Amino acid sequence: MSATSITNEYVRQLDRQHVFHSWSRQSQLDPLVIAEAAGCRLHDYNGREYLDFSSQLVNTNIGHQHPRVIEAIRHQAEQLATIAPAHANLARGEAARRILERAPAGFSKVFFTNAGADANENAIRMARSFTGRDKVLSAYRSYHGNTGAAIAATGDWRRVPNEFSRGHAHFFNPFLYRSEFWATSEEEECERALTHLRRVIECEGPDAIAAILLESIPGTAGILVPPRAYLQGVRQLADEHGIMLILDEVMAGFGRTGRWFAFEHFNVVPDLIVFAKGVNSGYVPAGGVLISEPICRYFEDRFFAGGLTYSGHPLAMAAIVATLDTMSDEGIVEHADRIGRERLTPGLAELTKRHAIIGETRGLGVFHALELVSDPESRAPLPAATMADIKAALLEQGLLPFMVENRIHVVPPCIVLPEEVDQGLGILDDVLGRFSLTL
Structure with a gap:
């Protein structure tokens, strides 16, 4: 035809x-x-x-x-269409450098994945290894992807027929319009949501919890902009109990909220940042985890039990470089x-x-x-x-x-x-x- x-x-x-x-x-x-x-x-x-x-x-x-991104993919395909992730290649190094330039201070490396779901999988894996703990807390109003741990961490109904991964517990994140806490103001909603999270941590066992996984602004669940102090309060609870804070920026990151990262609106810095989608506008599938320096140091002499055939795929990396350069230039x-x-x-x-x-x-x-x-x-x-x-x-x-x-x-x-x-x-x-x- x-x-x-x-x-x-x-x-x-x-x-x-x-x-x-x-x-x-x-x-x-x-x-x-x-x-x-x-x-x-x-x-x-x-x-x-x-x-x-x-x-x-x-x-x-x-x-x-966008013509600059399309041309970058075309040029990369002509030069090096694919390569195993064990090899160094220019596109992956340049993509990692550009992402880190836009991240907060204290982040050292990027682990590339195929999408947001497996980025969340590997962030959870890193947190469990780093802390020696197993449990992951996440919100009922959330979506983190459709793979094993990511769908179990998801809060909405789609997790129920897919709860094969171990060690997940959920809590209610703030949403004043449909408050679970009988709150009448943003301040009340924030305070009560943090009290609720503290009780969940206490009941699940602080020494058993590896990570709290949150979307900076839950997207699929309803674009739930949290009260100004909420993420800071979660950060304090995590620090109090030696829990890693993972912020999922898959949907909210790379310009979507008018910042490179949505958590910049809330004056908070996580231990691990998960990204995908907007990093190259989905032109070629890509995701990843931004890793803070303490976790990077931990794996210098310890084996990281994770990997993907297409981690850092050259076409996806070229699209990232062109997308981030274009977003800055324009x-x-x-x-x-x-x-x-x-x-x-x-x-x-x-x-x-x-x-x-x-x-x-x-x-x-x-x-x-x-x-x-x-x-x-x-x-x-x-x-x-x-x-x-x-x-x-x-x-x-x-x-x-x-x-x-x-x-x-x-x-x-x-x-x-x-x-x-x-x-x-x-x-x-x-x-x-x-x-x-x-x-």
């Missing part, structure tokens, strides 16, 4: 006949077909355009098909911060005032969520069937959303233009206005 004769229907049928999708009932799928993309725009084979307010899985921070992180403060945050706040269907909006940079409710007083989540209808209406108007449960996550690429923000907000305004009338 020639490129000019390919149709949406052909690609859809090919997919449904031969592709097994994740997190799905296979018989109920009707995937959106995408043929090409550029910047914040996507097109199907019929030429229909969509404005990407999802960044796919919140990873195309630099936008689609001021993309600063742009994400500015457009978030000046355009997206106030625009979403205005939508919340106008539409009773929006219970709350929250976020930083280009990392926001709209919490949709069927009753503003009880805060009852909007039903799944209504959410599906809203998604269909948004797609019909040319907006590609990222939707989870009763939320619309407003997460365009970090390069999104003011006029694109206005276009997306206009579509949201129209669609949510129609559904608000039914409340």
